[in-house]
Amino acid sequence: MSLERKDEYDHGEWMKEKDLTPVESVFLTTLVWMDRRFRIVDYLEILETLYYRVNLQMPKSHTEQYNLDNKFWYWYPLYALGSFSTIAYVVAALSGALLGFYYAPGTEGDPSLAYNQLAFIMTDLNFGFMLRSIHRWSAQVMVAAVFLHMLRVYFTGAYKEPRELNWIIGIILISLTMVFGYTGYLLPWDQLAFWAGQIGVEMSLSIPLAGEWVAKLLFGGFSLGASTLQRMYIIHVFLLPFVVTTIIAVHIAIVWIQGIAEPH
Numbered sequence: 001m002s003l004e005r006k007d008e009y010d011h012g013e014w015m016k017e018k019d020l021t022p023v024e025s026v027f028l029t030t031l032v033w034m035d036r037r038f039r040i041v042d043y044l045e046i047l048e049t050l051y052y053r054v055n056l057q058m059p060k061s062h063t064e065q066y067n068l069d070n071k072f073w074y075w076y077p078l079y080a081l082g083s084f085s086t087i088a089y090v091v092a093a094l095s096g097a098l099l100g101f102y103y104a105p106g107t108e109g110d111p112s113l114a115y116n117q118l119a120f121i122m123t124d125l126n127f128g129f130m131l132r133s134i135h136r137w138s139a140q141v142m143v144a145a146v147f148l149h150m151l152r153v154y155f156t157g158a159y160k161e162p163r164e165l166n167w168i169i170g171i172i173l174i175s176l177t178m179v180f181g182y183t184g185y186l187l188p189w190d191q192l193a194f195w196a197g198q199i200g201v202e203m204s205l206s207i208p209l210a211g212e213w214v215a216k217l218l219f220g221g222f223s224l225g226a227s228t229l230q231r232m233y234i235i236h237v238f239l240l241p242f243v244v245t246t247i248i249a250v251h252i253a254i255v256w257i258q259g260i261a262e263p264h
């Protein structure tokens with residue numbers, strides 16, 4: 001296809017004939033100018049087709065379609081909880097990446113560096129308090145949203161055939177969301193973090209036979225120190241972001257392919 005575009009008529013003349021308002025003619029002139037250079041009308045049409053294709057997969061309002069007005073879990077906004085979880089996750093990921101510029105997990109023998117960095121972020125860094133708050137809040141909102149999303153899926157029976165696999169992927173996601181929360185909770189290395197870590201070690205040790213091995217693997221020993229923090233840090237900022245982002249993408253792709261569940 002040739003990139004050159006042939007004009008069948010003069011747009012200037014055409015606009016004069018149509019007696020357009022100044023706003024309309026500025027809009028049209030800009031559109032024609034852009035279209036001649038970048039073929040934007042073609043691309044807008046592609047976008048429009050894509051929009052309608054994607055929306056074919058979007059849920060119709062079940063409450064309207066099946067007269068479910070009095071059934072709480074079919075209430076339409078609750079179908080947005082999955083997207084709400086995704087948005088909370090994206091906000092947490094972005095604010096976390098920014099926090100990463102200022103946080104450090106501490107060194108062997110001196111895990112208190114983490115706490116000092118936190119103190120710096122909270123008191124000295126411009127917008128640091130806000131950044132940390134956004135990260136903490138979005139993380140907590142995500143946990144709540146994911147849990148409510150799971151309730152919605154359960155009470156509308158959306159986990160049934162053919163969506164069993166996405167339910168199982170969801171179980172993995174909610175578990176990883178909690179691991180995200182726990183590893184992040186330990187990073188400030190304050191009293192809350194330390195004692196939450198201690199509980200984690202004790203819980204690991206209570207596992208029959210494999211307890212000591214698990215405690216060493218996850219916490220770097222039976223007492224907490226720099227190696228614990230290093231492990232939590234790598235899990236939180238390196239492993240989980242890649243794993244969870246991939247699994248969320250697969251989860252949403254499956255929803256897109258299967259469409260939203262009809263009421264059972």
Ligand code: HEM
Pocket residue numbers: 078079080081082083085086089146149150153158159163166167168169170171173174177248251252255259260261
């Ligand atoms: C990070 C966590 C999660 C994210 C970002 C997420 C995202 C989404 C999104 C955007 C949808 C589209 C429909 C909707 O929003 O309701 C969806 C549907 C679904 N989710 Fe999740 N989800 C997560 C966790 C879970 C959990 C914990 C479960 C269950 C154990 C689950 C099971 C499902 C199922 C079965 C569907 C299909 C529902 C239907 O067809 O009506 N998801 N998810």
